[in-house]
Amino acid sequence: MAARARPRQLAFALPHTESLSRDDFLEGPSNAAALALIDGWPDWPNRIMLLTGPEGSGKSHLASIWAEVAGARSTTAHALTAAAVPGALATGALVVEDLNPSGFDERALFHLMNLAREDEAFVLLTARLPAASIEVELRDLRSRLRAVPAVTLQPPDDSMFRALIVKFCSDRQLSVDETVVSYLATRVERSFAAARRTVELLDAEALRLGRPVTRALAAELLRDA
Structure with missing residues (x-):
């Protein structure tokens, strides 16, 4: 009699929590400049700053740390709309994550940058690529983005x-x-x-x-x- 095959055990995706607190942030040479920026708020060189780095490099973790300290709201570049800009800046601080080469409303971002300057609000942008590598059709927005001071997270040692x-x-x-x-x-x-x-x-x-x-x-x- 042939042996019966053992049933394959199924793996269930159980929820897990990744801590985004300041105490759980791993410090090192690759992120020292970015961490110094976050810890140095509100003494930033500019009210709008950009964090760049590869996927998983800690941009969201740093943004979460800053949002907690600054009382900032958070959104993604993809979700940002012109109508939502005033409300997004209501606390005087905002995180805009995942500024990708495509898939965001350029006029909404331009409106945000203008209003943030008028209201003297703080904005922290995150992106995987430098601003110069993000193709933007709106010329005024392109120049504004390239003028934003950027801090880059490097690959890990x-x-x-x-x-x-x-x-x-x-x-x-x-x-x-x-x-x-x-x-x-x-x-x-x-x-x-x-x-x-x-x-x-x-x-x-x-x-x-x-x-x-x-x-x-x-x-x-x-x-x-």
């Missing part, structure tokens, strides 16, 4: 990258030892996004197999990736 792996595991309540961290740190692309994505996959695979997160499991995962 070795120490920061290892700390990120530990943090992402901690956010998911994964218990890992030094062998796992060292293995991942030397085999995963050194970027914030890659570290987060690898830990997410490792968590899902451990849950699916009903196994603890070990170096062996990490090796199997990366071998099959």
